[in-house]
Structure formats: structure tokens, C-alpha cells
Amino acid sequence: MTTPSHLERLNPEQRAAIETTEGPLLVLAGAGTGKTRVLTTRFAHILLSHRAKSWQVLTVTFTNKAAREMRERITSILGEPAEGLWLGTFHSICARMLRRHAEYVGLTSNFLILDTDDQLRLIKQVVQPWRIDVKRWPLNGLMGIIQRWKDRGLTPDTISPADNTDYADGHARAIYAAYQARLRELNVCDFGDLMLHVVEILRTRPDVLTQYQRLFRYILVDEYQDTNTIQYLWLRLLARREGEPANICCVGDDDQSIYSWRGAEVENILRFEKDFPGAKIVRLERNYRSTAQILGAAAGLIAHNEGRLGKTLRPGRDDAQGDLVHIVGVWDSDAEAREVCSRIERLRRDDHPLGEFAILVRAGFQTRAFEERLVQTGIPYRIVGGLRFYERAEIRDAIAYMRVLVNPADDLAFERVVNVPKRGVGTAALQKMHVEARGQHASLSVALAFLLKSGGFRGKAAEKLNAFQECFETQRALLAKEGHVVAVGNLLEESGYLGMWRDDKAPDAPGRLENLKELIRALADFSTLSEFLEHVSLVMESEGTNEDQKVSIMTLHGAKGLEFDTVFLPGWEEGVFPSQRTLDESGDKGVEEERRLAYVGITRARYRATILHAANRRIYANWQESMPSRFLDELPDEYVDREGETATRQARQDYSGIFRTSVFSDDVTSSMSPLVARRRSSVNDELAANTSKIEIGSRVFHQKFGYGVVVDADRGSAEVVFEKAGSKRVMASYLQPASE
DNA sequence: AGTAAGCCATTTTTT
């Protein structure tokens, strides 16, 4: 018997994970063990073996990226796009379901999905009657609490006293109720509602539930360790046929659970066998990504966690022998950046492509030192996971314009743009509209129209608001005739929005205009504006990832699922990693999650991993001595090379000890022991800083303010007269000498 | 209604 082509070159465990199609199955897939391959092949196998049609398989992921990749790979296995797939993120699939049955939860099928800005604006309004002291209880916190409740599937009336909080003087539950009521009135949903409402429907409408249970003959779930309670409830409702647990296959790795702080419950994966009686478990432990040393180090580290399902990564590659994992102790964050950069340069000279380097940090503030050094050294880099395309102010504004164009009654969007660009609408004018709208039980747009007619506004404001109203009406009329691309283009032009950015003197204004052009271009990919807006609210993706050869800087969280030849892991110090905040808030549980994060970090590397820790680090304002991370001690000695680390380790116990200096260094201070370095550092660091190039009268460039001329300079900062942004005092380290 | 001064927090992020 011949093996079908899609099952070729799989190891026995992978094959078991694919061919065990019936009944509940948990696939414990360690890092780099071919998880995505198993998921996609399993899908194809179900189809090719005629167990189900493509629309009878439900496949859920967490990110759009994962969903897209899976779709592509399934298409390539099958040789053609599969029909009517239920493949997407939890949220996009729930949105699809909710549009079908919206009326069961008091919505209509054209409900709108809110972004975070809208949510906050709404909470702000809803909270008014309680006169909450927002200093003491920031609204962000309130939103967080409501979100967490939603993650756990709690509605205002199912929150037990034990679940309630002191937040907002104990009014959180009542505010939640008011917020939900308001959402319903507006016929809108936040992200949490997409899951919450669907679960509500499945629970209260047996006919609907049965319909889906019959439809989905197979269910595939990616990253199961990241599911929260409501997602788990949703899956458990769907994964049942004639009272029996259905063919649900969850893939995940308890060792890579790093999102408990946003509601993920590792318990879900740990409890799988109990939740789904008769479940089988397949472990994928052969790693095809990393060297034996990297795997050994990672395995040794994660072994310190308790309550694991248990899994040991084994090298699966023939060329698995490689370098030891390097641990490097440095003086401070600048030395750390220098050390990393000099190592990158060394490898770069040996033709290692820049795209194969990653610097993985615990928190955003760590990136600064690396950026500075990379700029100085002239190594191209990219910060991954900064602000995403659809989160930029100009994009959100433009989208709000589109929303009002589609639906004049979209008050949240209306409010966002009514005074952008400035039309002389302040809190007073807005208040007037709100009062009018409430009085008439109508939208702000209707209220504005009424006020304009009845002379509620005078002078410049009236004129501008009139024009504002009119350009919507004109383009709305044009929408059908000319199409949405033209209408939106006109709208942004005639409302003065594009002009606002054209007149803006800030150096980032041209970039914003560029983004807006990009957005208008993207409109053409959709046949209607509503379709585009649905895409935007669910698939908040950034523009095409440029495949330039650049060093990637990103957070450990952001790196999950990625891999690089060479990985640098800086900042392994107590308080930074594990982070102090996690230590304080979550204690031992927190340490375990941080350790998993460390495990994720190490296992990103194919060939080389270098871990760094600094003896001193600036926290907010002042310098602090820092202790090497406890995780360093947990790495098994046989897989690591501790350069200059013995010294720092000893320093922790005895500051009068004798230290050894590392021989492996381009830069004297970078990897020497802390105490030796301390004596030299003040001199060296100042020489190293680029302040020497920043002299009075020299022309400089600043990322944010653009070009300018230095009029005054001292050690750390300089007064610069910028061409466009005027005179500012800025940190010298943010300045580069202008080349022209 | 727009600007200056004070106040606070400041990990991680997707949908």
C-alpha cells in the first residue's frame, strides 16, 4: 500500500496526530516540532479521506496571521482553494455566527464592532452618573475588568459577589451592566461580546446549537494553551454530537503559555482529558529547528516549572550539533547593546543575512539602547510590533469618516471626526449636540442638522459644520454612482482632512499622508465600503511586511511562533526578566510564566543563542545595580558557556572577590567584570556617546522633529532649533549628525 | 478654545 503524498515524510507521532481523526485528541506540540504542518495536513487528510466536506470542519486560531498561513498551506496541499471554510480566528468566526443570529441577543445583523478607542469613549459616557473619581479609578482599568469578566463568560447578572471588585467603589458591576445596555442600544459589539453573545445564543437556543454541532464534524484548535474561559465554553458547546464528545483536536504547548495576564487559562489544556473523556494525547517532541545545545538549555530551564504535562524536546535534525548557548555579563545597557551589535557585525562579515538575527526583549523600554547602537553602527533594523497600521491616528480618523459616510447615526465615529480638522467644536458645542440628540432620541448627526437649521450655531463654527455635514451628504449621494473609492477620496479631501495633514509641519506628516493613500488604495480590494469596514474591525493587520534584510527587534511575546538563525536575549536580570511587576502581582505562578517566556525565547533560535545580563540598569530616573536572572542559574552547565558570568555571579555573593575578565571581546568594557568595568566606565561611556559630534552650530537629525541646528549643548542634552518643529531641548542620544 | 503647568505611571497584546 502506498502512502498518500500528503502523509509522506512525517514522523510517527506526527502521523498519529493526523490519522487519529475520531474522538477528542490533544496534540502536545513542543516548539519547532511541526505543529502547523500537523494541523494543516490533518485538515487535508480529513478532506482527502472523505470524512467530511471542507465546510464541515471548524478550524480556529488566535491571530489572523495564523489563519492566513493555514489557509495558504491547506490550499497548496489540496491544489485548490477549499470551499466555504470555517477557518479563522475565534473572533472572526464568532462574528460570522453572530451576524446570522444577532436578533437572539437584541442586535441586528449589521451590528458594528468597536475598537478600543470607541470602547473608551463609550465607557466615559456611561460612567458619568456614578461620578467616578477617574484619578483613583482610571477608566482603562474599568475596561480591563469588564474585559476580564467577558473573558470568563460572566455577564452583569452572573457576576457573583466573589467575582466583584472594589474598583470604582464597587460600582464596576453596575457600570458593566450600563455599558452592555448602551452597546445594545447602539447596535454595536466590543470584541469580548462576539464570543459572549454567541455562547449566550448557543446556550439558550438548542436549535441553533444542534445546527452547528451537526455541521462541524471535525474541530481543530490551534494554540489551545492560550484559550480563555469563554473560548473554552464555546468549544465545549460545539464539540458534542449526540451527547458524546466530538472529533475535536486541540494543538498546543503548556510550556508556551504566556498570556495568562490577558485571560488565557493554562488550566484548559491541563484539564483536557477530564473535559473530553476518552481523549487521546499525542506528544510531538522531535524538534527540527534548533541545535542540541539550544534544546538542552531550553529543556533544562523549563524543567524547573511544576504542573507541566511533561514533554522533552529532542533534536530531530541531523546537523543538530552546534555552539553552546552563550551567557554574557556586561556593565550596563549600553555595553549590552554594543556587545550585541559587535557580535552581529562579526557574523555579518561571515555572510550571515541580517534578516536572520533577532533581539528579543522582555519589555519595550529595552529597545532604545539597541536602536541607538544599531543606528550608530549603521546596521539596518526593524522594530516588530510597534504601532500597527490600523492603530495609527490618521487611519482611525479616516475610518471614522468612512463609518459616518456609511451610517450617519454612528455617533462614536461622528464624535471622533466632528472636530478633526478643527471646526471650532469644543466640549460646549459637543454637549449641545448631545443634549439635542438625547431630546430627540436621534443621532448626533441629526441633532447637528437640526441645530444648524434652527440657528443653534453661529459664525465660523456654523459655517464649518455646515460644510462638514454637506460633504457627507454629497459623497453619500455619489457613493452608488462613483463607487466607494472615489467617494471616500472626495470625502477626505473635501472635509479638509487630507489638507490638515498637508499643512501639518511635523516631519511625520508626509508619512501619514502616505498611509492614508495606502488606505484608499486598499479600499479597491473590497466591493463595498461595509465589507471593507468589517475587514478592518476584525483583521487589524499592518501593511505588507517588507522582506528587507534587517535585524528584528521585538518582545518575547511578539516572537512566539517565529524562528531565527541567531537570537540575542538581553536583560536577563532580576526585576527585568523575570519582571518585577509579575513577581509582585503573581508570585510563583508569575515566575513560572516568565520562565515559559524564557523558554519561548531560547527556542526561537536555530543555531545560536546569546543571553546577556547587565550589572547596572537605569530604571526610570536612576541607576540600579541588578542581579543576574535566576533563570541563568537554571540553565544546565553542559549546554552553556558563561563568559564573564562567573564574575557577576560571585559579585552577587561577595563584592570583594577577584574577577576574571573575558578574553572574548572587541570592546573592553562590554564583557569585563562589573567592578573592573566600574572604574573605567565613566570615562569610556562618555567617549562612546555620540555627543562629540553634536556641537553648537552643527546640523542634526531627530526621528521625531526632523532636521535642525544645535544652538546649545551640554553633556546629555542639546537645544536644537528644528526647521519644522521649532526650538526644543532634546536628548543628545536621539540626535544624529545630518549627512547633507 | 487653546495653551501652560502639574500629576502619574511606566510589561507583555490579540481580536
Place this chain on the structure above:
DNA sequence: ATGGCTTACT
């Protein structure tokens, strides 16, 4: 130290 946000002036 810094930036973001609210409050208090002009």
C-alpha cells in the same frame, strides 16, 4: 526622565 493626560489659566 519622559510622555500622556487632566486641570487651570489666559
